[in-house]
Amino acid sequence: MKFFTSKSLLSVLFLTVGILGVNAQTLPKTDADIMQSLEHNLSYLADDHLEGRLIGSRGEKLAYEFIVENFQSLNILAKGEQGYIQTFNLKKIACRNAVFVLENKSGEKRYEKIIPSMNFPIANGMPGKVEDKCVWVGYGIQAPELGINDYATIKSVKGKIVVMRLGHPDFENPHSKLGAYATLDAKVDTAIHMGASGVILINTHEGILEPDFKPIVKAPFKSVPVYFLGRQSGLDSINFVGAKATIQVDTSTIQLEGHNVIGYINNKAANTVVVGAHYDHLGYNELGGSTYRKQQNEKPQIHNGADDNASGTAALLEIAELFQKSPYRNHNYLFIAFSGEEEGLLGSHYFVDHPTINLKQVDYMINMDMVGRIDTVKNSFSISGTGTSPRWDSILPSIQIDQLKVKYDASGTGASDHTSFYNLGIPVLHFFSGNHYDYHKPSDDWELINFKGSLQIIKYIYTLVGKLDKQPKLSFTKTKETTTGKSDFKVTLGIMPDYLYDGKGLKVDGTTDGKPAAVAGLKRSDIIIQLDKYTIGGMEDYMQTLGKLEKGMKTTVKILREGKELVLDITL
Template sequence: MNTKSKYLVILLTGALFTWGCDTTPTDQSLLEGLKTDVTYLAADDLGGRAIGTEGEQRAAEYLEIEFERIGLEPKGTDLYFQPFTVSKPTNPHEEAVIGTDGDGVTGRNVIGYIDNKSENTIIIGAHFDHLGMGAQGSLHRGDSAIHNGADDNASGTAALVALAKILKHEKHTSNFLFIAFSGEENGLWGSNYFVKNPTIELSTVNYMINMDMVGRMNEEKTLAINGVGTSPSFLPVLETVNTDSLKLVTSESGVGPSDHTSFYLQDIPVLHFFTGQHEDYHKPSDDSDLINYEGLLKVVKYIDRLVDQLDAEPKLAFTKTKDSNGDSPRFTVSLGVVPDYLYDGKGMRIDGVSEDKPAQAAGLMKGDIILQMGDSTIVDMMSYMRALSAFQKGDSTSVAYERAGAKLEAKVKF
């Protein structure tokens, strides 16, 4: 990046001047930094940060400056950057080819390092790309519009920067590798490329923390933590460090639609942090003024305490979770709802209903709790998925659900 570009970005981020690399960050300075980072990354000027666009490149340059000011060591292949090119297949049955040669779309991971002279390294990551003007993956049904992705995932990227500021000033026995991934929205491209072309020895990685959509903590202070089954060391410490009385909702699986999956598939323990789905997901309305910044800071501080607690343990053991054996149900139909991933009661609570889908046609609404589909009792997300996998296009079934305490029934046609 040229000097003019660097100063332009610095001028756009006034909060950086209030925080020096030799100063231990206070909660107030961290909060201001989170707001500044999310506001910049989720601004219309960056056009939605789709991989290969000018907006994505500007976001990467912004993070490069942040990492440099914090004092992180460059750990990409081009200083802080790790460029990669993805060649899209012409045959829809072929996978995209991720590498550095050939024609295609080029993205870049941004990577910084804290070297504490340890044999073990903790990777902390978040993707910084989003959907650009929408296209594939958007849930928007209007004209083409900028998808700013404030929660998805400017929030996780800002949390990544905040943790780098904190951990730079704490004494730990582990090294830290901070990675801002690109291409996540297209199929975990950046994290997939990194694990196959690591800039450190993967054998030294103790575990990986992924923050994806951590900016919309609800009034109950719910925090979902996925991947707790990937190491026996995780569960015993999660409540120990929960000094903010967060409502923790955990799942064992190391596989999910975010970058931690790439590391889990390399037999590395992973944790994915998530504050829940919402109706602005993958829509132009996911803007920075909707972020719960106090809640975002709570996520950052929780992860810092967790890292500190785990740092006292030897290298973590890795455990495969059930879904890695192919036990996850496969289904060919959709009900057209967004599940509430933070719900821990009986059944599957609906967090959103898509237009012109079976659920809307049947009269199902946000907040309804599905208790039965056909002959299958729904007790949790997995039983809902198993029930759904039994149906084909054109099938009809009855759905029993609860709404405001009342038990109701609807007829659904797929």
């Protein structure tokens, strides 16, 4: 799971489940057997042997083979495109080699090779070669609202390699207003706007967090090469006076394969219930996403993702077994273990675009992401999506499971795979046991899992599906966008990006009613290529542009719709 907003800040309603409610339905398997099975399956999926289950990795293959074996042992039917498997592709850019040469005014040259903890090209910098004179610009910050412009005394940086310090002069103050202007992206974008042919970032302060080397990145790129030289390189402003630099970055396109695992119980019913959970995680953090900051020269750590989301995958396998043995035969059941969730809901997005069943027959979708860490003191978990059907509000509070407390959130969108189904007009529920310190860290291991809590969530879902078994198909309602938590931007368009799109521009996967994009007339599959005066080459450009715009501003957005350019008026 990726958190777009803090789950702990959800605007929710606390209710004790089951006041005047219904007790859990009798399960066709004992509590002890379920908990033993949960521990067995989860501890395997989160074992070091699977190396964090990164999409396209050996560990992902071991995980999906394990899930397939479980479905086969339960006589769950295959419903993928190749048996149980549905394969999708993810294009990435791999750094094959990089050369950095600094030539001082005396003609002496210093060569730097890639050292992942110290010297390396920055992800998303343009590949290729640039050789130009260097210009020192201090911290490289332009913040007119704060009266700061590090470029003010420089005649021109056009056609030169800009050299700047990482961070900002007030870096020891975590609340400094300079922080928003001093991100790596903001600095590079400012240099590009000023006409730089390349960017070199150096670090001269021990307290500033240095970037990580990412040998595999997403396209598209920034329009210039970008290189980082860490504090251990010993370089400072004086080394670049009158100097010339050469930056050369060689890359190649690689294609990673992700694999959804899809099983099916065919009761020959009119409608189908989808139950999903993603099984991929971060591996050794090769593609980013970790919240762990390793020490200098520390080897990459395996991120086992026990809670995120071996817990949901193990619960999925248990629920598949329970419904194979249950008396509930008025729905079919589709079980999907998604891959690529950590890279932007890729597996679920691919499935809804390439479904293996008729999605018009889907009654509702249940998603489980991080269901293994119910706090034993608070004894609560959350359900999102309660506003996606008018009947959820009457059904959910009637279920009683061991005096569990439930936090209800109406929003149908969020940072997990249920969003892909919500965007197609399908009622959804997303089960989540809560955030914790170990989220996206190597310490998210299976020994910390609350298996009794996972059992309680399984009981809740089993009881819920049982209550709905003989009821008519749920109607769908759109929900308001959840806006809790502090936004990094002054404005938002209210769109869901298409993370599988790898062309130029930002492809829209969905819009939120009442938000600027929807009001302006943007639709699913539109490609944003310009916002205001800023060209949008991809996600990075889009995010940087949002940071430059003001709420209430009236401007235009240029899009591609079915190959034709359109310009729409938009109020931010």
